[in-house]
Amino acid sequence: MKKNIVLFVLFVLPIVAYLFFASGVHNFTHLPTVTPTVPDLKNWKSIKGDTFSLNNKITILVFPGNEVLKNKGNAFNLNQKIYEKVMGFSDFQLICVTPFGMEEQTTIVHEDLSRISDMSRWHYIFATPDEIKNYYQQFNLIGQLGADFGTPNVFIIDKERNLRGRKGKDKKGNTEYKEGYNTISAADLHNEMGDDIKIILAEYRLALKKNSADRIK
CATH class of the missing domain: 1.20.5 (Single alpha-helices involved in coiled-coils or other helix-helix interfaces)
Structure with missing residues (x-):
């Protein structure tokens, strides 16, 4: 027995x-697609003149607006609950689309966070408020930018430039819709965004394994 x-x-x-x-x-x-093929942003530059593309990268896209220091707590929440956990992946980046004039404030926040994190995958790029507003409108989202040309919500963009989120039925059969994740809420980041970014990473891991298996056959 x-x-x-x-x-x-x-x-x-x-x-x-x-x-x-x-x-x-x-x-x-x-993870469902909320907006397919969002525009790229490779024409906008960082303080050092660097450009970045959404192509072939898993991107967390942020619109911090023109009150960067005032909203520093949002950046801290995002850093601790999400960025720290995924920044080690080579195909990952975090991009903040920021109005001109915020260069000094973003430098302060970046330096402060550098004391607790490796910030090599966290980037600020700059554009005019009208450019940011026009760019955001092409996402066709329900949530809108505030008067400061920013939003506490952050967005997951996949390697094909699709904005991903929750759309359809949840596990209980209830209708749900989530286009962004609120950085004011540590719980929202830790629970919902944390789960969803893991799903995106798992998708690409499975794709890599499948491609490797197909090449071996």
Whole structure:
């Protein structure tokens, strides 16, 4: 009897566990597209003159507006709850689209966060308020920029420049819609955005494994 129990634990349970998690892959590793193919931003530059593209990168896109220091707490929440956990991935970047005139304030925030994090994948680029407003409007979102040309919401952009979020039915069958994640709420970042960014990363891991397997065949 004991021998049968041991054999069950060693051989049957691992198979059952594998089937359970494998069946969940298709249910929980796809994040819907909210806006397909958002415009790129490679024409805007950082203080050092560097340009960045959304192509072939998993991007967290931020619109901090012209009250960067006042909203420093939002940047801290984003840094601790999301950025710190994913900045080690080579295809990841965080881009802040910021109005001209905020160069000094962004430098202060960047330096402050550098004391607790490696900020090499956190970038500020600059544009005029009208350029930022026109760019944001092309996302066709429900939430709008504030009078400061910013929003506390941040957005997940995949490697094909699709804005991803929650759209459709949740696990309980309730209708849900989420186009951005509120940096004022540490819980929103930790729970919902944390889960969703993991899903995006899992999608690309699965794609890489599939491509590798196809090349071996």
